[in-house]
Amino acid sequence: MGSVAVVTDTTHYLPRALADEQGLHQVSLYVNWEGRQDREADLPDFDAYYEHLRTASELPTTSQPSIGDFLEVYEPLVAEGHDIVSIHLSGGISGTCESARQAAERVHEQGDGAGGRVEVVDAATACGGLGLVALAAAATARRGGDRDAVTESAREARRELQLWFCVDTLEFLRRGGRIGAAQAYLGTALRIKPILRLEEQITPVERVRTAGRAFERMVEYLETRAQDGADGWVVQHIQAPDVAERVVERGRELFGCEPTFVSEVGPVIGTHVGPGLIGVGGVPRSLLEP
Numbered sequence: 001m002g003s004v005a006v007v008t009d010t011t012h013y014l015p016r017a018l019a020d021e022q023g024l025h026q027v028s029l030y031v032n033w034e035g036r037q038d039r040e041a042d043l044p045d046f047d048a049y050y051e052h053l054r055t056a057s058e059l060p061t062t063s064q065p066s067i068g069d070f071l072e073v074y075e076p077l078v079a080e081g082h083d084i085v086s087i088h089l090s091g092g093i094s095g096t097c098e099s100a101r102q103a104a105e106r107v108h109e110q111g112d113g114a115g116g117r118v119e120v121v122d123a124a125t126a127c128g129g130l131g132l133v134a135l136a137a138a139a140t141a142r143r144g145g146d147r148d149a150v151t152e153s154a155r156e157a158r159r160e161l162q163l164w165f166c167v168d169t170l171e172f173l174r175r176g177g178r179i180g181a182a183q184a185y186l187g188t189a190l191r192i193k194p195i196l197r198l199e200e201q202i203t204p205v206e207r208v209r210t211a212g213r214a215f216e217r218m219v220e221y222l223e224t225r226a227q228d229g230a231d232g233w234v235v236q237h238i239q240a241p242d243v244a245e246r247v248v249e250r251g252r253e254l255f256g257c258e259p260t261f262v263s264e265v266g267p268v269i270g271t272h273v274g275p276g277l278i279g280v281g282g283v284p285r286s287l288l289e290p
Helices: 016-021 047-055 067-079 096-110 127-142 147-160 170-176 180-191 211-227 241-255 267-273
Strands: 004-009 025-027 030-033 037-038 062-064 085-090 116-120 162-166 191-197 200-209 232-235 260-263 279-285
Touching: 004 127, 004 147, 016 047, 016 191, 025 067, 030 147, 030 267, 047 211, 047 267, 062 267, 067 096, 067 191, 085 096, 085 127, 085 147, 096 116, 127 162, 127 232, 127 260, 127 279, 162 211, 191 211, 200 211, 211 232, 211 241, 211 279, 232 241, 241 260, 241 279
Parallel strands: 004 025, 004 085, 085 116, 232 260
Antiparallel strands: 030 037, 030 062, 162 191, 162 279, 191 200, 232 279
């Protein structure tokens, strides 16, 4: 049997060079805007999309990959003799995992009877959290771990993961129908900066009054990760590189090391949270080492 291939979807928003370096295979989600549908993976950058999002009277929509999209990735890998661990954003906010499971069943039905060639993992998170879970799985795959070991590495990283994000407004979550338990914040949404988590669904953590206080809370959350030894830390943003860099500067002081990655969240998730997002989190760096 060949090595284990790790498949994920584009909502991790890892820097593209890092995803390629770690050998991650990707299935793209879609955004529907300006009368067309684009694969998120094909967008050269996100600036034009977010400029449209800021001014659009009608919110763009997003789409999960089809079963066929998954089969286009799975089938060549299986033909090469690989087992597959396929790790995807939370099933609580997207049907991506369900499409992956249906594609995995198709692969098993068409297989040689060995079965179990594709293991689908619901990461119960997205963005940087999904990226860290996928990187942990990829590290074990590079060490030669089998499908069970790679799957367990993904699950261990998810157990260790803590991730928070602050949005500039709840309006995009409300319009996109992804607001979940944060619905309780809507009554004061214009006067607060909500801090949220994604634990299968988007859940509220706290609300602060100013952007400055939200920044400090993001740093304080990173500090709790440093105290817990979760030194594989990340920072993500949407159209807020200056603020993200300030968070990174503070993170370097806390951890004494560089972040695992810093990146911009793309359109599929960005449609539902809007520009101005800042997210932080981490896992123990040892989980990410081959």
